[in-house]
Amino acid sequence: MSTKRTVDVAIGTSGLDEQGRPRRAPLTVNEGGTVTTLEPPPALEDALELEGEHMLINLGPQHPATHGVLRLVLELDGETVVRCIPHIGYLHCGFEKIGEYRQYNQVIPWTDREDYLNSIGNNVAFALGAERLFGIEITPRCTVLRLIAMELSRIISHLVWLGTTCIDIGAFTPFLWAFEQRERVYELLERWVGARLTTSATRVGGMAADIPAGWMDQLQHFIKTFPKTVDEIDRVLTTNGIWVGRTVGLGVMSADEAVNYGLSGPMLRASGVAFDVRRDFPYLDYETYDFEVPVGTHGDVYDRYLVRMEELRQSTRILAQAAARLPDGPVDSDDHRVVLPPKSKAMSDMESMIHHFKQVMEGPRPPLGESYVAVESPKGEKGYYMVSDGTAKPVRWRIRPPSFVNLSAIGKMVEGHLLSDVIAINASIDIVMGEIDR
Template identity: 50%
Template sequence: MSQSNPPTFMPSTETVFQRVGENTMVVNMGPQHPSTHGVLRVVCELEGETIVKARCQIGYLHTGMEKEAEYQQYHKCVVMTDRMDYLNANGNNLAHALAVEKLLGCEIPKRAQYLRVILAELSRIASHLVWLGTHALDLGAMTPFFYVWQQREMILDMFEMMSGVRMMPSWIVPGGLRGDMPEGFDKKLLQFLDTFPKELEVVEGLLVENPIWKERTYEVGVLTAEQALDLGCSGPILRASGVAWDLRKTQPYSSYEDFDFLVPVGEKGDVYDRFLVRIAEMKESCKILRQAIEGLPEGDFRTSDRKIAPPPRHELDTSMESLIHHFKLYTEGFRPPVGEAYAAVEGPKGELGFYIVSDGTNRPYRWHERPPSFMNLKALEVLAVGRLIADVVAIIGSIDIVLGEIDR
């Protein structure tokens, strides 16, 4: 903004490291490198081909969502959460809805909770599929990409069937869901649950015992449990390091305590373990999905509190009160009591939480997401040291980052 300094859009490599050693050179990966998953820039200091130091430069996708949210009513903030981690839109919606509901202190019907679980688990599988496809693609295995994309399409079709939108459903809102499960959805989901495990086995068979795959991933980027906790890494990364910590089990939300599933845990904490953990997690998600759709209770898909959720459409024609509630809700929104709340869910990438401060008005005073990718990314700077530059690609892939969430 000052006229004397011409604007620079990218810091030169020299400004990242103050002093570059005698035998080292600085190599810049990204921000447009195809295998850095979006606009991540990694600046590596190399000695030969070995990395001495790596620093991540982020912010290329920063859109100021946390500032924007302070100017929006709560029910309008929902659409921004989809766009943070765009591969796991339903999980973000769920975390946001739980945080707002915690502020409001409202109860959600059992049916809505089960439907939320279905959407969140489908999102988890879709997110893991994208990770699997791109991770394999980065390391030179092209075939899995096509297999997993086909499966992901089927999940997106289900989202479209439910909400009309493929990637950004915004279907989970504070107070419940926007609408009930459409007719035929259960049939489609059960059909998917029958075919998906077989398709996953095909992809798994391509990689698990593949000698090239093992060469690239085995004992690469080993993260100990101690380090993972210290760095704030969560999700599959933490579990691959041997810590059996899954918020769905330890601090159940949205009726996860009703379902029977296992938490896959790794031993070594290398890239290969993270791969195995995520594959196993997809199979566990299938188990949850089957239990949820088969045991789906009857009832309403949103809370009956008209101050939070809109009334049914048919009531608007006959009831003046419902009309007023509908009007007030969509013009003013609701006003949570003064206070603060943090609610977290176990996203596909780790602990995904929302910290919201309310000052009693219809807009959040402070609205913050705890982005799992952002905290996990720090592990890259630690893991890359001492490895070859080609391993950085494997490590980035195994951390499974989404830059939309890191930069927000």
């Protein structure tokens, strides 16, 4: 196991200290571009130990860098965080409770609104869970379309993460570049399902709509041109002294800790654990696609950044393969329990009209049972656990929120770091409060 960083840490900082944190010592650039670092100033030997002078501060709930309404109560010793107590729940909407009063298809709009950066991915995940509960097999075209939706949504979410993290850490330009590309994905989604943020794109057994004519050409164009932006951001950030200095060595989670704390997604992989739901518990035929699961070595903020950057490239790769293999055929399954009869028949044929009426008013009923379907959302393992008692509404609809579990480790991650690093560490978790509070 190699522990050498992919980027030489000496760029920007004078190396790591014994705890693995970057030294913040001044740099001088010599002629010819070599960089020498000055030794950090020695610690004052007779520094006064100010006991009992700890300070409590509230970070949030209204703070631009907490990405929503997160409140962190920080106990500070000088500028160092001794302890962090997170408070959540400011955005609690009771999605799970509401879901118990809705038919399965009526729950789909609620899935848009929990992790709103990944709305179409949530739609797909919910539909997969409901279909397992109904025992429905989806069509090959629907499988590929949903996979395209999931990867597009991963790109959106990672771009927002990248942009906002840049803002938090103090870089503004990559934010604009990232949001420009995100806008292009939203335009694709808008042409497909008619909405940008709250897509509600799936139905149990199929999709709300097939892609319009010419959509694949636009997707191909996006796939071709998008990696250029990733490379540009890569060039601006990856070896940038300020970026490296503000991310390396922060919020370290070892592989064992990361697994024990239940972290998932890029947070887990940055710690060196190659667990990806797409590969280890595949859905939507992910096992037939050729992609790599990027893994970090140090589990710090910088590695999380590297992992997400690589995932952007891998998502583009998957999209290209999916676009190449998109089969013709129907999008919706032909399972009469869930799929509505065509409008023309419902308007002219008595049985179809009755069927349509019963479907809409009473809703489809799954058999007794339960299902837990997990997908790899951009934040990690997103699971939908549904329990049916044979009625048209779920007895229990549980969201397993990845950023909720990831955030629960923040107390451990920020301990011993500076107050300004709390912002970087918090940003690296990629939290969406809509999903955490639900």
